[in-house]
Amino acid sequence: MALTTALAAGDSDVLPTRFVAEGRDSAARLYALLGQCHQLLAGSSTLHGPVGLAEQIFHCFDRALAKLHGVAGAEEDNVASASSGRKRKPEHGSVAATSKRIKASGGGNGGRVVRKATMDDNFLWRKYGQKEIKNSKHPRFYYRCSYKDDHGCKATKQVQQSEADPSIYVITYFGEHTCRHGNDAAAAVVDGGGDEDSSSPAKFVISFGNSTSSGSDNSAIRWPCAGDDAQINNESSQESSLVSEAGEEEELRPCTVSDHGELVEESTTPPVPDQPLGLTALPDLEPLLEAYPLDMELGDSSFGIDEIFNFDEHLFYSIDTAW
């Protein structure tokens, strides 16, 4: 599916790595969905059939990808390299300004890629540019934190509509919010990292961090936010770039599973009063992953599942056409 969409999009120069990555991604998503399905419908765990098969497919793809990494490593740096195009302006040249620019554009760290149905993410952004990107149907929008001037907040983001599904925005975050001016509620979630009552169904916190460190919080998925970026960038930026590349053509909407087991489109903004509250707690994936561990030693690449497969980008983008 993803492959066909890639082809349909006229991606003539797609590298094998991309195909493999997409295949792996699809397999991983299938795995997750099967797991969810069984959990919802049967609530039990006797599913080594389809789930195991999906896992195996995923495994195979990942091994292939691991092999390809040796020769196609550049592919996974897509976002990072794309964002490191410009370095500095010799003049206008306060050191602060130049370093800011370097950092804002990723500074070689790469960006964190998130795919959402909305650009909204509880922070106030100011658009400062728009660019037509070669081989891309949609322009890329450049945003910086609105409090850049006030607080010197260096956070920036790039937003581009998905090729396959324009309703999905591929958002790449750079830099770190130092302003703390996001939505207060969200900021609380952000800052608290779920230490307070992250179990509250109303809170939707996406964690980019280590899955094990946040393992106590099943529904914790920390969304990109102030204070998280450093960790995020360190721990998952490279892989997330890869995964994002792989999932570029996805047509999935961010959804979550409600208490009734139905898929609810995810609103990535926190549950603000005037917003429809279809947002519920995410499905408990920790048990799911315990039942079907996806952390695999994969030959050349021993990725953890949270590295290979960014939950924020894929796992919770459940399908509205799946069943």
Place this chain on the structure above:
DNA sequence: GATATTTGACCGAG
């Protein structure tokens, strides 16, 4: 008038 957005130009990397 203040603030946000648009858009052409500029810059550096490759």
Place this chain on the structure above:
DNA sequence: CTCGGTCAAATATC
């Protein structure tokens, strides 16, 4: 030279 990222003047909006 091309491309992507950013700047900054012009314009729009409140």
